[in-house]
Amino acid sequence: GENVEQHPSTLSVQEGDSAVIKCTYSDSASNYFPWYKQELGKGPQLIIDIRSNVGEKKDQRIAVTLNKTAKHFSLHITETQPEDSAVYFCAASINNDMRFGAGTRLTVKP
Amino acid sequence: GAVVSQHPSWVICKSGTSVKIECRSLDFQATTMFWYRQFPKQSLMLMATSNEGSKATYEQGVEKDKFLINHASLTLSTLTVTSAHPEDSSFYICSARLGRGPGEKLFFGSGTQLSVL
Numbered sequence: 001g002e003n004v005e006q007h008p009s010t011l012s013v014q015e016g017d018s019a020v021i022k023c024t025y026s027d028s029a030s031n032y033f034p035w036y037k038q039e040l041g042k043g044p045q046l047i048i049d050i051r052s053n054v055g056e057k058k059d060q061r062i063a064v065t066l067n068k069t070a071k072h073f074s075l076h077i078t079e080t081q082p083e084d085s086a087v088y089f090c091a092a093s094i095n096n097d098m099r100f101g102a103g104t105r106l107t108v109k110p
Numbered sequence: 111g112a113v114v115s116q117h118p119s120w121v122i123c124k125s126g127t128s129v130k131i132e133c134r135s136l137d138f139q140a141t142t143m144f145w146y147r148q149f150p151k152q153s154l155m156l157m158a159t160s161n162e163g164s165k166a167t168y169e170q171g172v173e174k175d176k177f178l179i180n181h182a183s184l185t186l187s188t189l190t191v192t193s194a195h196p197e198d199s200s201f202y203i204c205s206a207r208l209g210r211g212p213g214e215k216l217f218f219g220s221g222t223q224l225s226v227l
Binding site for chain 1 (some may be wrong): 114116142151152153154201203205207214215216217218219220221223
C-alpha cells in the first residue's frame with residue numbers, strides 16, 4: 001500500500017520567514033495530494049491540494065509543488081505569521097484511499 | 111468549503127459506559143465517511159470507513175464490536191464506543207468525502223476528546 005513520509009517533524013521559523021515541508025510517497029499511482037492544517041484540539045482543515053496532472057498550485061501565501069518523477073511534494077508558506085503555527089499533515093490518495101504523513105509541528109516566532 | 115459537524119466536542123464518562131459521537135455533513139451528501147483516532151502529537155489513525163446503507167469496513171486491529179459505526183443517512187454517521195475503558199481515551203475525528211469520483215476532497219469534523227475515568 002501507499003506509504004507517505006513527511007519531514008521535518010518540527011519546524012521553527014521567525015515571523016516573516018518562509019517555511020517548507022516536504023513529503024514523499026511510494027505509489028506512483030497516487031493522484032491527489034492534499035495538505036491539512038490542524039490547530040490544537042481541532043480537526044484538520046484542508047488548506048490546499050494538488051492533483052497529479054498539475055505541477056504547482058498557489059493560494060496567496062501558500063503554495064504546493066509536485067514532482068511526480070521523484071514522487072515528492074512540498075508545502076511552501078511565505079511571509080509566515082504567528083497564526084500559521086499548527087501541525088501540518090500531507091496526504092496522498094489513490095482512488096480515494098488516503099494515507100497521511102506523520103505531521104509537522106510548525107512554530108512561527110514573533 | 112464543505113462543512114462537517116462533529117458532536118460532542120468533548121465528553122467525560124465513567125468506565126463501562128457507552129459513548130456516541132455524531133458526524134454530520136451539513137451542506138453536502140456524503141456516501142462515505144471515515145473515523146480516525148489520534149493520540150497526542152501523532153498522526154491520524156484510520157479506524158474504519160463508513161458507507162451509507164451498508165456495513166462499515168474496519169481497519170486491521172480495530173474491534174468492530176467495540177467501535178460500532180452506523181451510517182443510516184447520506185449526512186450522518188455515528189461512532190459508539192461501547193463499554194468504554196480508560197485506554198479508549200483519545201481524540202476521535204470523523205471526515206466526509208465530497209463526491210463520488212476519484213480524488214475527491216475530504217473534509218474533517220472538529221474532533222471529539224473522549225476521557226474515560
